[in-house]
Amino acid sequence: MPKRLSAFFYGEKASDREPVTLFDVGCSGGIDEEWEIFGLSLHAIGFDPLETEIERLTRAERRLHVHYEAAFVGLSSAQQKERERSEAALSEADRFYTNVYDRSSTRKALEILSYDYIKEQFNSGASKTYSSRHISLDEFAKERSITSVDFLKTDTDGHDAEVLIGAEALLESAVIGTKIECSFSGSKSPYARSFANVDRIMTQRGFYLFDLKPYTYTRAALPGPFRYEILAPTTCGSPDMADALYLRDLAHPDYERIFGFSATPERIIKALCILESFGLQDCAAELILSRADRLPYPTEHLLDLLVPDTFGAGISYKEYMRRFMADPKALFPSRLGNRPDLPIVMGAARELSLAHAVSYPQWGATAKATADGGLLLTTNAHTWGYALALPLPEREGTETLAIELEVIGGQIGVSLADPAYTQLAAETLVSPARKKSTVLIPVSAADATAALMIRNGPEAPSRAIISRVTLFTS
Numbered sequence: 001m002p003k004r005l006s007a008f009f010y011g012e013k014a015s016d017r018e019p020v021t022l023f024d025v026g027c028s029g030g031i032d033e034e035w036e037i038f039g040l041s042l043h044a045i046g047f048d049p050l051e052t053e054i055e056r057l058t059r060a061e062r063r064l065h066v067h068y069e070a071a072f073v074g075l076s077s078a079q080q081k082e083r084e085r086s087e088a089a090l091s092e093a094d095r096f097y098t099n100v101y102d103r104s105s106t107r108k109a110l111e112i113l114s115y116d117y118i119k120e121q122f123n124s125g126a127s128k129t130y131s132s133r134h135i136s137l138d139e140f141a142k143e144r145s146i147t148s149v150d151f152l153k154t155d156t157d158g159h160d161a162e163v164l165i166g167a168e169a170l171l172e173s174a175v176i177g178t179k180i181e182c183s184f185s186g187s188k189s190p191y192a193r194s195f196a197n198v199d200r201i202m203t204q205r206g207f208y209l210f211d212l213k214p215y216t217y218t219r220a221a222l223p224g225p226f227r228y229e230i231l232a233p234t235t236c237g238s239p240d241m242a243d244a245l246y247l248r249d250l251a252h253p254d255y256e257r258i259f260g261f262s263a264t265p266e267r268i269i270k271a272l273c274i275l276e277s278f279g280l281q282d283c284a285a286e287l288i289l290s291r292a293d294r295l296p297y298p299t300e301h302l303l304d305l306l307v308p309d310t311f312g313a314g315i316s317y318k319e320y321m322r323r324f325m326a327d328p329k330a331l332f333p334s335r336l337g338n339r340p341d342l343p344i345v346m347g348a349a350r351e352l353s354l355a356h357a358v359s360y361p362q363w364g365a366t367a368k369a370t371a372d373g374g375l376l377l378t379t380n381a382h383t384w385g386y387a388l389a390l391p392l393p394e395r396e397g398t399e400t401l402a403i404e405l406e407v408i409g410g411q412i413g414v415s416l417a418d419p420a421y422t423q424l425a426a427e428t429l430v431s432p433a434r435k436k437s438t439v440l441i442p443v444s445a446a447d448a449t450a451a452l453m454i455r456n457g458p459e460a461p462s463r464a465i466i467s468r469v470t471l472f473t474s
Contacts (some may be wrong), residue, residue: 002415002424004038005284006273008357010243011422013297018266019043019065021148023137023170025073025163026155026181028053029065033382034277042066047073049130069134069140071133073154074162079136083162083191092189100240101183105223109231136166140200148174150270156183160193164201171205176267177274178207178249184214184239195242202246208258211245211278228409228438228461229378244277247271251287265294272302279458283319310336313426313442350393352469357390374467379456387462388454389417390469392443400472401452403439407432410462414439416449425449429457436467443471 010017024031029044035042043065048054054070061068075083087095101107109115141149149170154163160180164171171178180202186194199209218224220235227233233241249255250263250271268291275284285306292299300336303317310331311323323330330336354375359365364380365387379387392401403414407430415427428439443449452469456462 002427003037003273003276005281005302006171007423008302008305009269009273010037010039010041014039014041014408017041017269020150020151020270021146022151022280023047023149023167024153025137025160026153026157026466027068028380030057030060032153032216033385037273037277040064045069047071049133051129051131054131055129070131071134071135071140072131073137073140073156073166074159074160075166076136076139077105079162079165087189087191090187090189094095094289097187097192098185100185100238101217103219104217104237104240105220105234106217106226106231107385108220108223113231113393126452138167138169141170149177149378150174150176150267153179153275155179156193158193161191161197162193163267164198165191168205170312171202171207175207176250176271177210177245178202180246181241182244183241187445195244198244205260206248206255208249210247210275210280210283211242212242213241216240227459229463230381230461232321241364247274251283251290253290263291263294265296268294269445281308309426309428350471350473352390352393352471354390354469357388359388360386363387370465372467374465377412377454377464377466379412379460379462383456383458383460384413385454385456386421386453388466389421390452390454391447392416392451393471399443401441401443402468402472403441403452404436404467404469405430405439406436406465406467408463408465411457412455412462412464413455415453415455416441416443417451417453419450421451421453426452 018041020041020043022031022035022042022044027048028050031044031046034387042063044067046057046066046068048068049070049072051070054068057068080391090351091124094425138150149266152159152167152170156163158183163208164180180198182193182195182198184195186192186197190197202208215233216237217240218234224234224236227235248259248261248271250268255261256263268287272284272287275281275287285303288295288299288302295302300317307315307317307320311320357367357375359367363386365385366378367388368376370376375388377388379385405412405414409432412430413427414422414430417424426441428441430437430439454464454466
């Protein structure tokens with residue numbers, strides 16, 4: 001679904017906004033494209049111990065306020081000494097760690113192929129050189145006189161709880177939300193990156209779980225299919241790791257009083273866009289309704305920007321809620337499968353040549369011609385990343401675009417883009433199925449759209465075969 005609310009706040013109303021500060025710990029591969037919603041307001045610092053990757057990212061970065069630091073991020077020296085004392089007192093049972101990943105088919109596959117994932121994926125095949133620098137985020141922020149960090153993302157492959165402990169001051173004073181990689185297994189050490197520890201650390205500081213995306217791994221004793229075209233999670237098996245999204249519950253009427261965190265208009269707006277970015281439009285709507293008196297924009301307009309196309313495109317928030325209140329069963333899957341407002345494809349047809357499709361190098365996707373004239377598309381590894389654009393011919397009136405495709409892995413977003421590829425509209429998410437899917441998108445001469453856009457959905461990378469694109473004139 002297009003990020004219409006974020007485009008309003010940080011596009012149309014960007015001049016009114018304060019900077020949005022992001023700390024990204026474990027930034028190999030670069031700052032995720034999901035943060036592009038904040039445009040020029042984004043001020044980000046990425047941390048990673050892999051020096052070669054930090055050098056590469058620094059050379060490639062073109063955004064004015066995005067920088068990278070080569071360092072291991074975790075505990076302060078005083079906290080490290082406390083950890084050593086704490087773990088020395090653990091019993092053998094408390095130290096026990098099931099270590100599901102090392103027993104997985106993914107780990108076995110890496111051993112069979114002698115494949116070093118970090119070296120090949122993030123270090124361009126070069127030998128790994130790690131920084132000797134060790135910092136905590138609280139120390140770093142104090143040294144740089146950074147008093148406010150809005151969002152913290154951490155993905156360190158093992159030390160994420162230490163990152164959070166080393167950022168206690170930031171978490172308690174300024175941070176609105178965090179995205180944390182954690183594990184469902186681990187020792188009973190309070191420094192292990194287990195979900196239990198992460199949840200304890202975050203809830204003690206007034207953050208609550210808003211989203212959890214688990215990753216499963218089959219055991220090496222009986223391998224299962226990989227989820228993507230990389231040696232990573234599998235489609236079945238035990239849940240071992242997850243990405244957990246924790247945010248302050250600013251919509252709760254008692255939150256400010258209990259936790260002493262002021263829900264200023266700018267903090268509310270940042271939280272709204274973070275929620276929209278992670279597909280939590282429902283939580284964003286609740287926040288708008290509960291804090292409407294603090295937002296300097298018409299409430300109805302903000303809510304309209306969040307409404308999905310469940311009942312059809314262009315429906316207002318008021319109408320959407322009216323339909324739900326009149327008949328909650330209207331949201332049953334069986335009812336949504338026969339939407340009466342889908343366009344009827346009829347009249348003259350123009351098949352668009354897939355040879356005119358473009359995929360720019362910076363998008364990091366590949367498109368290969370198939371034997372029957374289609375395209376085999378493999379996206380990059382970033383969620384919501386652009387993959388392929390097909391320019392549209394001039395339209396004479398109301399027409400319907402029909403896209404035939406088969407999603408092999410991940411999830412593909414199909415939408416329309418403006419000439420600069422900065423605004424998307426009418427996006428449909430397509431998941432893997434046993435047969436081809438046909439996505440229908442109405443277009444007209446009055447539209448400002450110039451191209452069909454294919455990109456990643458919330459899972460990445462993704463693969464799909466695009467068979468045919470046809471423009472029907474009503």
